[in-house]
Amino acid sequence: MLIALLILTAVAFAALALRARRLLTSTLWLAGVSAVVSVVFYLLGARQVAVIELSIGAGLVTVLFVFAISVAGEEAMGARPLLPGVLAWALSILAIGLLGWFVRSLAMPAPPSAEPAFSAMLWGQRGLDVLVQVILIFAGVLGLLGLLAEAKAPLEKSVAEAIMAERDRDLAAMQQRAHDIHREKEIV
């Protein structure tokens, strides 16, 4: 019963994260969802994933969000949603219905007599997944470096704009001078 109560709390936190006006509040509700879900994992017997979820989901990702919000800043959005309310509700109810139907018709296999330990399962049977994780982390770091390296562009752009403005001023001064010389010649 505790598990059901915790999952309902997670759903309520998720709805609050969606409804929160400020992004920072939304992020804190998301951290709450993560923490509650990790407790559910622990109660379900998935202890290793509970620890990973608590440290990464509620810790690292929250820090990342706070950092991104502090860089990008809060932005007031208009009340108008992306899709008309009725359509959004209808589509999400359809998705929930499909997911519910899928879960309901899920045929669970008979429990095996003895399941290997988590480490044996992860490193032995799911070795390819670990390899994919390493590649993903590598690709993520490379992507992040690429994106943050581009952050210098506005600075370079402002320098380029300053140089262009200076050139425009010089050009205008030269044109003015040429115009003056032409005028003097006409007067003479």
Next chain:
Amino acid sequence: MSLSSPLTIAWLGMVALAGVAFYGLLAVRNLIKLVIVLQILVKAALLGLVLAGATSGQVNLGQSLAATVIVADTVVAVIGLALAVQIKRRLGTLDVRDLSNLRG
């Protein structure tokens, strides 16, 4: 599964969590909030994996799959937030509606 068993209620909760995220994906306009909604959706998927493991008596299989998903999800969050920050710097907005340049 009987309707009153805790695992069944947990499954229903997982579907509800995914439903909240589905609605958010359709309704939210802020790019950073969109990444938050994606995180909620992935939390529902993780919960589904672990619940499937618990229901079928293969918790460790569910755990190993969930660990992979957590790593992928974190990378998605990092890249998504970096993109949102870049978009804010270059275009000055986080509104999804303003990002579309296609008119027709």
